[in-house]
Each structure stands twice: as C-alpha cells, then as structure tokens.
Amino acid sequence: MPHAGRWPVDAGSLHRPVLAWYAGHARDLPWRDPSCSPWGVLVSEVMSQQTPVGRIEPVWREWMERWPTPAALAAESPGEVVRAWGRLGYPRRALRLREAAVAVVEHHGGQVPSDEAGLLSLPGVGSYTAAAVVAFAFGRRTTVVDTNVRRVLARAVGGREHAAPSLTAAESALAAAVVPEDAPTSATWNVAVMELGALVCQARAPRCDACPLLDRCAWVLAGRPPHDGPPRRGQGWHGTDRQVRGAVLQLLRDSPGPLTREALDAAGPDAGQVERCIGSLVEDGLLEPLEHDRFRLPA
Numbered sequence: 079m080p081h082a083g084r085w086p087v088d089a090g091s092l093h094r095p096v097l098a099w100y101a102g103h104a105r106d107l108p109w110r111d112p113s114c115s116p117w118g119v120l121v122s123e124v125m126s127q128q129t130p131v132g133r134i135e136p137v138w139r140e141w142m143e144r145w146p147t148p149a150a151l152a153a154e155s156p157g158e159v160v161r162a163w164g165r166l167g168y169p170r171r172a173l174r175l176r177e178a179a180v181a182v183v184e185h186h187g188g189q190v191p192s193d194e195a196g197l198l199s200l201p202g203v204g205s206y207t208a209a210a211v212v213a214f215a216f217g218r219r220t221t222v223v224d225t226n227v228r229r230v231l232a233r234a235v236g237g238r239e240h241a242a243p244s245l246t247a248a249e250s251a252l253a254a255a256v257v258p259e260d261a262p263t264s265a266t267w268n269v270a271v272m273e274l275g276a277l278v279c280q281a282r283a284p285r286c287d288a289c290p291l292l293d294r295c296a297w298v299l300a301g302r303p304p305h306d307g308p309p310r311r312g313q314g315w316h317g318t319d320r321q322v323r324g325a326v327l328q329l330l331r332d333s334p335g336p337l338t339r340e341a342l343d344a345a346g347p348d349a350g351q352v353e354r355c356i357g358s359l360v361e362d363g364l365l366e367p368l369e370h371d372r373f374r375l376p377a
Contacts, residue, residue: 089256092234093267095290100270103277107131108139109214110269116190116215117182118142120197123207123214124175129166131276137164149188151179157375160364161331167320169327170362173376174202192216213268219261221254222268226275230291231256233279237296239305240281322346322355327364327375336374 197208228241325345
C-alpha cells in the first residue's frame with residue numbers, strides 16, 4: 079500500500095457524506111450519550127473487543143448499575159466480576175478491566191486518564207482502546223482504527239475488497255491523514271466511519287447501494303474486484319478450547335459453590351480437553367483450585 083500522502087483523495091469529499099449519513103443512521107447506544115462518563119466509555123470499549131454490540135448493551139447496563147465508577151469495580155472480587163461477564167467471551171477481559179479500575183483508583187485519583195499515555199498504562203488497554211476513549215469520552219483529536227475503519231478505507235480509497243490481514247503502517251498513516259482537523263468533528267468522524275463499516279460496508283455482504291460513498295468508492299468504481307490476497311479464514315468455535323473454557327466457566331457461574339473436577343467434565347465430551355482447559359483457566363487467573371480437587375471462580 080502506498081504512503082497515505084500519495085493517495086489521490088480529498089478528505090473533505092469523504093467527510094461530508096459520511097458525517098451526514100451518521101447523523102441520520104447512528105445507533106442509539108447508551109455509551110454514546112453525552113452524559114455517559116469516561117468510565118462508561120472505557121467499559122464499553124473493553125466489552126466490544128471481538129464481541130458484537132448487540133450482546134454488549136444489556137451486560138454494559140448491568141455493569142454500570144453495579145459498578146458506576148472505577149472505585150466500585152476495584153472493590154469487587156475477581157470471581158464476581160467474571161461471573162457478571164456472562165457470555166461475552168474472552169473472560170480475561172473482565173479481570174483486566176477490574177485491574178484497570180484498581181490502577182485508576184491507585185494511580186489516577188479514581189478518574190479515567192484523559193490522555194493516551196495514561197490510558198495505555200492501564201492493564202488490558204491497548205492503542206485502539208486508548209485512542210477510542212480519548213476520542214469518544216473526551217472529544218479529542220486522535221485516530222481510531224478498528225477492522226471496520228480499515229475495511230471502509232481499503233474499499234473507498236484503496237480500491238480493495240478487504241484490508242490487509244493485520245494493521246499496516248500505511249493503513250495507520252492513511253487513517254490519520256483523513257481525520258478532520260477540528261477536534262469535535264474528528265471524534266464524530268472516527269465513530270461515523272466505524273458505524274459505516276459495521277452497518278453498511280460489511281465484510282461479507284456490503285450494502286453498497288445504501289452507502290454514502292457509493293459514487294466515489296474506489297472499489298465500486300473499479301468494478302468491485304474480488305479479494306486477491308491470502309484466503310480469509312473465519313474463526314471456528316464448536317469443539318475448540320475456547321468453547322470448552324467458556325462451558326467450564328458457565329458451570330461455575332451457575333453453581334452456588336465450588337465444583338469438583340468430575341462435575342466440570344460435563345463441559346466437554348473429551349476429558350483430556352476439559353483437563354487442559356481447566357489448567358489454562360487456572361493459569362489465567364479465571365479459576366481457583368481448592369482442596370479435594372474442587373474449583374471455584376477466583377475470590
């Protein structure tokens with residue numbers, strides 16, 4: 079991919095239609111409400127990593143009711159936090175979020191940092207999450223790049239059906255080059271491009287006729303050439319360790335107390351796989367071993 083500065087693109091020609099589209103089509107999500115705290119935005123961003131928004135909203139609302147501040151979550155037990163995570167998947171995020179809350183209380187006076195360096199110092203917060211919180215919670219100018227943004231720019235500007243398998247320096251430079259200079263507008267632009275990718279410029283079935291960039295999309299103007307890179311492989315689920323790990327945790331969430339290893343064997347048809355998953359959950363701090371070969375969520 080060429081350097082962003084070499085792209086023959088007028089950023090303004092992208093801004094106007096995308097921002098106008100977003101004004102009329104943005105989903106009404108609680109963490110987008112101006113009254114939402116930076117903590118609420120951070121919680122939503124951690125939950126949305128690799129998880130569809132539709133599954134997040136009810137859990138987010140429950141979390142914000144129970145733990146409306148970092149201090150409230152920091153005071154909770156790790157086991158209860160994992161229990162409340164429910165079926166969002168990748169439950170280590172729950173532990174990292176609690177650890178981030180502890181760090182906010184201990185090192186930032188209980189207030190979510192408003193700069194990317196401070197956010198990156200929190201456990202479980204990477205460059206995407208830090209940029210998203212700076213933009214969406216504090217309205218500051220930065221560049222937020224997720225898979226949706228990459229796909230929209232790959233098609234609209236790059237003329238390719240899909241972005242590279244992983245984020246490249248050129249993609250980051252292009253995304254930064256098209257962010258509006260005005261801080262409030264830049265924050266709206268960042269979320270608008272993400273929304274466009276999520277609702278219209280989708281990976282498998284793009285709704286090009288509903289896209290505000292239809293008449294200037296390089297991919298459409300090129301005849302929508304098919305992807306010519308490495309095969310794109312979807313993530314499997316059934317029968318994987320991820321599925322069994324989730325089943326083990328769900329058995330414990332549903333249990334009023336510890337469970338024996340024998341009871342946890344119901345998490346999968348292969349006792350050896352269940353054993354391996356129990357070991358990895360203990361190593362990740364998501365499971366606590368007790369005497370008499372029993373296990374519980376971490377205290």
